[in-house]
Amino acid sequence: MTAAPAPGPGARARRGRWVVLLLGAAGLVGLVSVPTWVHGEGRSVLEGTVAVAVPGSQAAPQAPAAALVLLAAAGALALVGRVGRWVVAGVSAAAGVLVVAGAVGVLRDPAGAVAAAVADATGVAAADPVASATAWPVVALVVGAAVPVLAVVLARAPGGWDQRSQRHERPAPGRAGRNASGAADERSDWDALSRGDDPS
Template structure:
């Protein structure tokens, strides 16, 4: 009788580790995508409303969206989107870089939204002048709940960056191609003599097959 372990008795560490690593990366990609979506979502509605007088239209009501009042929010959403793509590929050192970028994006959103909360009239001055043709130094402006929500989302992005730094498990860089698992669960280059296809793949990676 063979003493080889069956599928139920075989150790799951070698085969299960890559699966767990992919699942872990997938969760972080999803979280960063959600963060980017939330930033874009809170920057879309109206943040500031104001009124002015135009010689042609009389009283003009002007609404200022979050993206207009704080363009940093849109930039923060794009940075978080890029971080979501990067975290799927980077290794341990790259994870620190992605976490730092994520924290920076969150701080950018918080700073832009806080500036609108502190000075809503300043955020309304340029849109009001464009709508009425008259520059008003300190227009009367009302602020909605949008900037406060953006501050909360930005802080969540910063907390997400801290959690990414503290995430457990190994983070091996996923840049290896044309490799096969050995019997011990390690990684070895694919066997076989080079051919036209392998040369083409090497060129696509930036390597010199010669």
């Protein structure tokens, strides 16, 4: 069986561009989860009103998790073939949906996103803390919605995906000393040796 030909320069370049795009998506998702998503206030017996700021990684932990998923997907995309590309596209789309779900949850209920932080800061579990969302959940919503679109385009990308990267592959060693029919006749070899002939 002959080995599959190595991907050409054009196929490697296309694959490399998609890897970079997924890495960029992972970076963007990770970055938008760093700033403050929610400002909140609670009341403490000793300190009065206590202000808290909750970053996206705490308000919507799905976002940094999705960034890690996209990072892993980018690494996998460098090695897989056509079927693997579809799997990577599906996983990437699911990561984008996670980001969207987290952002929508914060925008719909900022008080719920900040309640744990207010309780930690005041020592009192407030029933309905004062809270307001910043613009960052909206940015995360846009970024998260763009990821499934990117995944769909990746799944439909033409050319160069039938051939996997062969950087870590090597051809199986050939079987020397066999004739065209495959196996040598061992008994004939012994007969030749007994006659003093060299069967090789």
